[in-house]
């Protein structure tokens with residue numbers, strides 16, 4: 001029972017981190033119609049930014065987090081402008097390969113600046129936990145879960161109700177028609193990247209505090225897992241990304257606790273394959289019923 | 293000065309020369325129609341004016357201003373709106389959100405008034421305001437597309453085959469609507485396959501054949517021309 005509850009809690013913690021990354025992944029995919037494979041590496045950059053902000057610049061925790069968000073948003077916008085925007089008319093395979101290139105570029109840049117040795121992410125504060133049924137729930141998990149839920153709700157409201165959010169949905173559906181309305185497609189996609197990258201920065205904070213050690217390749221595994229989570233939940237759907245992330249974290253931790261640490265990733269991806277066979281558009285993905 | 297003037301525009305898709313040396317104009321308050329068979333280059337012409345396509349040479353003037361290289365996203369603010377071929381309403385946005393997108397460039401305090409205007413013109417849309425665009429019938433989608441384009445109070449409204457795929461009774465309604473808009477002072481550039489209906493509402497018409505204008509004249513004159521009758525009106 002204790003193992004079960006402990007696994008549940010660590011699964012929720014990991015799952016929320018995946019969910020945060022998956023939200024950004026899914027949003028960029030839904031609106032810019034591309035798989036930004038460099039999304040995971042933005043987390044790595046965010047984590048290093050946090051380390052530098054606290055250890056070198058001596059920023060207080062909150063300012064350090066905000067710095068990380070700012071740096072990641074700007075980086076996301078820079079990548080979109082320099083790497084993806086020129087390829088707007090190009091075949092999607094070219095864009096995908098470019099994204100993989102950007103991913104390696106960021107990793108090597110980090111290698112050059114920070115070296116290959118892993119660095120420790122600073123503790124940004126103590127989060128007192130509490131005990132339920134004899135199991136200690138740490139404050140970190142509660143915080144991660146809460147922040148992720150709040151962000152998901154905020155993002156959904158933004159996409160559904162704000163003028164910019166509606167424009168994003170319009171661009172997602174038909175770029176040409178959106179242009180005809182006077183919506184700037186480029187600006188809309190740029191803002192999407194800024195938001196997605198900001199979410200990655202928030203994820204990097206939680207990732208750093210949970211897993212502590214950061215190295216240049218830190219972002220790739222969570223990136224791939226979050227992509228899986230996004231597909232699992234239904235790519236393009238924000239509640240889907242949230243659900244997919246949480247489920248993925250739970251499956252991974254339960255597989256580790258009850259089956260095998262070695263096999264956990266295989267089990268995670270196996271479940272993905274099963275879900276996609278039964279529901280090709282993911283758990284909450286839209287089955288498009290379009291009228292011509 | 294013409295409201296819209298195209299001067300010897302050439303448009304290509306890669307190596308395909310779709311529009312060749314096209315010149316025409318639309319004056320303030322007119323309904324002008326471009327008619328022609330499938331693939332004549334009608335949509336290409338409209339999309340080029342709307343900024344979705346670009347011409348390799350030639351010039352497009354709107355209210356005397358050179359808009360040849362102005363991107364689509366900036367033309368609404370200048371007073372140009374288009375209902376594209378196939379309507380292209382946002383299927384996953386609600387009816388009201390579609391209209392709001394039509395008013396994307398309108399002052400935010402003005403949007404409510406424009407919505408009321410649109411609903412007065414198309415009461416059916418008001419009933420369906422919360423429904424997704426994709427759930428509307430073909431005729432309702434066409435009305436939504438027109439209402440959406442009118443939200444910006446365009447100086448020139450371009451319509452690409454508004455009657456496509458509609459039952460005869462709806463076609464009649466759409467053309468009544470076009471006459472009505474015209475009477476209220478909207479300038480319209482209309483592209484149609486339904487030459488009979490288009491020529492009856494138009495002040496002037498241009499006939500396109502494989503990317504070139506082969507004839508032009510008043511709507512009435514073309515309706516009565518024997519060549520046009522046999523080529524486009526399926527009559528003797």
Ligand SMILES: Nc1ncnc2c1ncn2[C@@H]1O[C@H](COP(=O)(O)OP(=O)(O)OP(=O)(O)O)[C@@H](O)[C@H]1O
Nearest residue numbers: 305308310328329330331332333334335336337485
């Ligand atoms: N995206 C494209 N790529 C290549 N060729 C195209 C493309 N779109 C149109 N064309 C070609 O350009 C020519 C003009 O097409 P356009 O769509 O303007 O015709 P249209 O007069 O609107 O015809 P319809 O009445 O069928 O809508 C056609 O020969 C067509 O095959």
Ligand SMILES: [Mg+2]
Nearest residue numbers: 334335336377
């Ligand atoms: Mg056409």
